[in-house]
Amino acid sequence: MTKMILIAALSATALAQPVFAQTKAPDPVRMKAKVEKLVRFGTRHTLSSATDPKRGIGAARTWGAGEFQKIGKACGGCLSVETIADRFTGPRAPDGVEVVDVLAIQKGTGDPSQVVIVAGHIDSRVTDVMNISSDAPGANDNASGTALVIEAARVLAGEKFDGTIVYALLSGEEQGLWGGKLLAATARARGWQVRAMLNNDIVGNTLGQNGQRVADRVRVFSEGIRFSEDGKANLTRRAIGGEDDGPSRALAKKIDGIAKADPAIGLDVFAVRRFDRFGRGGDHSPFLDLGFPAVRFSVGIENYDRQHQDLRTENGRVYGDTVEGMDFPYLAKVTALNVATLRALADAPAAPASVSLDGALSMDTRVFWDAVPGAAAYKVYWRRADAQDWSDSRVVTGGTETVLKDIVVDDHFIGVAAVGKDGAESLVTFGGMAPRK
Numbered sequence: 001m002t003k004m005i006l007i008a009a010l011s012a013t014a015l016a017q018p019v020f021a022q023t024k025a026p027d028p029v030r031m032k033a034k035v036e037k038l039v040r041f042g043t044r045h046t047l048s049s050a051t052d053p054k055r056g057i058g059a060a061r062t063w064g065a066g067e068f069q070k071i072g073k074a075c076g077g078c079l080s081v082e083t084i085a086d087r088f089t090g091p092r093a094p095d096g097v098e099v100v101d102v103l104a105i106q107k108g109t110g111d112p113s114q115v116v117i118v119a120g121h122i123d124s125r126v127t128d129v130m131n132i133s134s135d136a137p138g139a140n141d142n143a144s145g146t147a148l149v150i151e152a153a154r155v156l157a158g159e160k161f162d163g164t165i166v167y168a169l170l171s172g173e174e175q176g177l178w179g180g181k182l183l184a185a186t187a188r189a190r191g192w193q194v195r196a197m198l199n200n201d202i203v204g205n206t207l208g209q210n211g212q213r214v215a216d217r218v219r220v221f222s223e224g225i226r227f228s229e230d231g232k233a234n235l236t237r238r239a240i241g242g243e244d245d246g247p248s249r250a251l252a253k254k255i256d257g258i259a260k261a262d263p264a265i266g267l268d269v270f271a272v273r274r275f276d277r278f279g280r281g282g283d284h285s286p287f288l289d290l291g292f293p294a295v296r297f298s299v300g301i302e303n304y305d306r307q308h309q310d311l312r313t314e315n316g317r318v319y320g321d322t323v324e325g326m327d328f329p330y331l332a333k334v335t336a337l338n339v340a341t342l343r344a345l346a347d348a349p350a351a352p353a354s355v356s357l358d359g360a361l362s363m364d365t366r367v368f369w370d371a372v373p374g375a376a377a378y379k380v381y382w383r384r385a386d387a388q389d390w391s392d393s394r395v396v397t398g399g400t401e402t403v404l405k406d407i408v409v410d411d412h413f414i415g416v417a418a419v420g421k422d423g424a425e426s427l428v429t430f431g432g433m434a435p436r437k
């Protein structure tokens with residue numbers, strides 16, 4: 001324990017040094033200190049004090065903004081820190097409440113309107129969602145996601161990307177995903193082209209309710225069929241398939257590929273074919289509502305005694321979302337996977353706006369797609385129509401079409417990604433029918 005404190009103290013000292021002098025990898029010790037700091041605000045309930053300097057959501061948000069500002073200062077102003085706010089009313093806030101999100105924006109050097117977002121909610125709760133006074137440590141739900149977002153900013157600060165990265169600490173999740181709604185509405189109002197929204201909620205435990213430990217797996221939840229699709233898109237999809245290939249599913253598959261390509265991260269992606277946990281939703285839901293690709297990261301195994309619980313012991317059984325229930329090396333791994341995903345997507349061109357296939361009554365399939373500004377090449381992917389993951393690919397340079405010989409369109413799914421100068425790839429756009437001339 002003494003050693004831990006010593007390391008934590010050294011780490012805190014190190015934070016005062018320029019960030020670039022540090023090893024730029026997610027640091028479990030640093031992240032533990034952040035989660036402990038968040039717990040010390042007593043409660044971060046959205047309806048708790050917004051003005052008390054020590055206890056409540058306001059103090060926690062101010063601290064989060066301060067962390068972003070420190071990181072921004074160390075990288076010579078690479079982050080702009082701001083808050084966005086709106087008033088929400090609902091059954092869980094009958095008198096209304098000012099919901100505030102804290103953002104740090106790392107502006108892209110190529111096309112800053114292309115945006116990737118990493119987010120976690122900072123608010124917490126206990127058993128009774130209306131209880132604003134009891135201690136609600138919310139260590140795992142969701143100081144873990146908050147610490148992840150801040151640590152991702154620290155690791156990526158100073159790196160240059162074509163697109164913009166937005167680091168977001170959200171409020172009001174437990175009241176109705178209000179912070180997520182606020183951020184999604186802000187993204188639309190500002191004209192952000194959101195390539196991906198990564199929602200991190202409960203990302204720091206490995207010991208499950210049943211005593212099983214799962215330290216090498218993270219669940220990534222994604223929708224296949226777009227919630228936002230209209231009747232026409234629905235009819236088209238009926239004709240072409242694509243239930244497993246919506247933009248959010250393509251994002252989940254990309255994250256799976258990133259984890260497989262970098263075994264040093266040490267995580268297997270369990271790409272759940274559902275947009276969130278059974279019958280539930282999260283802060284990525286409002287992004288899906290608006291048609292933006294978004295996924296939720298969550299632990300490989302949950303411990304319900306440590307979520308939304310009053311702090312207590314009953315018959316020797318300990319309840320409550322405290323630091324003791326967490327695994328910080330695991331949290332650092334989930335952070336590393338987020339960082340790798342942000343790096344990959346923030347530097348990639350946009351995905352092709354549309355991809356068309358022409359192969360009816362032929363043994364070959366012609367694939368053609370919209371040109372993407374900034375793309376140096378394109379990668380055409382295909383797989384058998386009974387498989388989930390792409391099995392084959394071909395790089396195409398100097399054009400926006402190709403013919404796949406002996407690939408029968410009826411028996412295959414086909415999609416195209418845009419590739420940047422440095423090899424960074426966009427999400428894959430699923431191939432559909434050519435528009436009738």
Ligand SMILES: [Zn+2]
Pocket residue numbers: 121141142173201202
């Ligand atoms: Zn949560």
